Amino acid sequence: MSERQNIEWKKIWHDDYLKWVCGFANAIGGVIYIGKDDNGNVVHLENYQALMEYIPNKIRSLMGIICDVNLLEENANKYIEIKVNPYSVPVSLRGRYYYRSGSVKSELTGIELNEFLLKKAGKTWDDVVEEGAGIQDIDDGSINQFIEDSREKGRLPDTTGLSSLQILDKLRLTEKGKLKRAALILFGKDPNRFYPNVMVKIGRFGIDSSDLKFQEVVEGNLVHLLNEVQVQLNYKFLTRPVDFAGLHRIEKGEYPVAALREMLLNGLVHKTYMGTSIQIRVYDDKLSIWNEGVLPQGLDLESLKSEHNSRPRNPKIADSCFKSGYIDTWGRGTLKIINSCKEAALPEPEIIEKDGGVQVTLFKKNQESSPVKIENNLLEIQRAFGAISDRIKLGADKNKEFLREHFEVIAEELRESFRLTSGKLHESFGLTSGKYISNTALTLELITITPEIKAEEIGAILDVSERTVQTYLKKLKEDDFIERIGGRKEGYWQIIKQDS
Known part of the structure; x- marks a missing residue:
């Protein structure tokens, strides 16, 4: 019999092995052999008689559980077998909890200990009532969206005419009128007020x-x-x-x-x-x-x-x-x-x-096995564009040459993904294939390539003032090409999808 998840071999007894007993009791049970080396060979225990009394008493007094402790013999060599049954209640050793997972014994602390204790009590984290929460902490709009999303599958019970609290009750997310944690995670107005990092x-x-x-x-x-x-x-x-x-x-x-x-x-x-x-x-x-x-x-x-x-x-x-x-x-x-x-x-x-x-x-697809030409792929243009600081060092002439060379790909992206028609592009920028492309159009291209780009960076790349760039951005906003999401430092530009 080999050493595995629920079997341990120890040459001699040490009280530290009580942690293994505790870990087995909290998991799926297991067996510890005292008097076997790392290869599973039996080595004679000189003090086996004393251990046969000492080990079960120690387990019972420190953990409050009973294990079968048996004396075995092989080739006249005595060794001890400790059979640990799994327990439905949590077992602790000197106030600490251990758990056997795979071949590793570990002490449970923090979140792991909390989940373990809940599991032993027949509960899960999301099934616990949140005493400090009430129906005022639930967002009705999220419940309505949830119900709308459920219509296609038809798995949700009929909720017609029910209040938010009654709907939560049907979903088994309440207990005696109080909200469970799951209700706040699913529909809370601000679940981060109760739990970190939602x-x-x-x-x-x-x-x-x-x-x-x-x-x-x-x-x-x-x-x-x-x-x-x-x-x-x-x-x-x-x-x-x-x-x-x-x-x-x-x-x-x-x-x-x-x-x-x-x-x-x-x-x-x-x-x-x-x-x-x-x-x-x-x-x-x-x-x-x-x-x-x-x-x-x-x-x-x-x-x-x-x-x-x-x-x-x-x-x-x-x-x-x-x-x-x-x-x-x-x-x-x-x-x-x-x-x-x-x-x-x-x-x-x-x-x-x-x-x-x-x-x-x-x-993504392996580029070596499936090469993509730069002129046919926006992602490749983004990669070739590189860091904004690198573009600034190249100078406006080279930057404009790069942008104009690939503008047709950008125009195709705008047409395909955002329904910006050739007619609208021509109307706003006077664009015709092979003809002059304005700085306003190049600004839109820069935003397509790098949504988080700032006005001063656009100015440095095109060699114009930030004030001039603001003029370009103003026109793009007035023509419903772009909108700003977030603030000046942390925000980004979003291209507006046109109606069909």
Whole structure:
């Protein structure tokens, strides 16, 4: 018999091994052999008689549990077997709690201890009543949006004429008229008032994590985050906008919508809400989503690549997401991510455990195996454009030459993604293929390439004053090409999609 998850070999007894007993009792049980070396060979215990009395008494007095302690013999060598049963109640050793996960014994503290104690009490974090909250902390608009989103699937019970509190009660998000934590996460006006980091951080990086170009933080309840994260990704981080409602649509040159949506939903449903925020990192060639919270006991990374039973960390939140249609079938989320990438001819996603959480990374097509000409791809233009500081050093003549050379690609992007017709472009800028392109048009191109660009940076690239740039921006705003999102320092320019 080999040493494994629920078996330990020890040559001699030491009181420190009581932590292993505690860890087994809090997990799935196990056996500790005293008198076996690391290879499983029996070594004779000289003090076995004293240990047969000492060990069970020590376990009982310090932990309040009873274990079977048996004396065994092999080739005239005596050794001891300690059988530890799993306990439905939490077991502590001198006021500390230990848990056996895999082949590792660890002390439970902080968030892990809180979740462990709740589990032993038959509860989960999101099923606990939030005593300081009331119906005044619930956003009716989010509930209405939730109900509207649920209509297509038809899984939600009839809510016609019900108040917000009655709807929450139907969703089992209340207890004796009081709100559970799940209700605040799903529909709270300001869930961050009760719990830290109910938010998604999105960062745009260059070649690696040390090259942060800009970032955005989206706060709010789950219904709001599902919509607003999409908006931020579309208008600031992704080359081509995506429609999260169109789950079967594949965006050419970007990432499958189904994969992005499922990654975000997985993070929101399985997140440790007393931990840190969900983090989305967007690079030139990949996108990753990380959420805090380790995999459940018995589920490993390999299991995620095939159909498996889902054990959501927050089952109340997961149940509501299922009824709304946000989640189709539990246990298939990672398969959807993998399969949608396969259908889009993208590399297989990477799923890893990292920093106490799970990270899923999508990759774009391998540029070496599928080369893309710079004149036919906006992303390649963005890469070639490089850092703004580098463009400034080149001088206005070279910058304008670069921008004019690729303006047709930008015009095509504006037409395809934002419905800016050739007629409107011509009307505003007098554009005709091969003819002069104004600085106002080049300003729009700069905004398309780099939404976070500042007026003074545009001026430095085009070699005009900031005041002149403000004139260009004013015209673009008056012609309904652009609008400003956020403040001067942290905001960005957003291109306005035209009506069909």
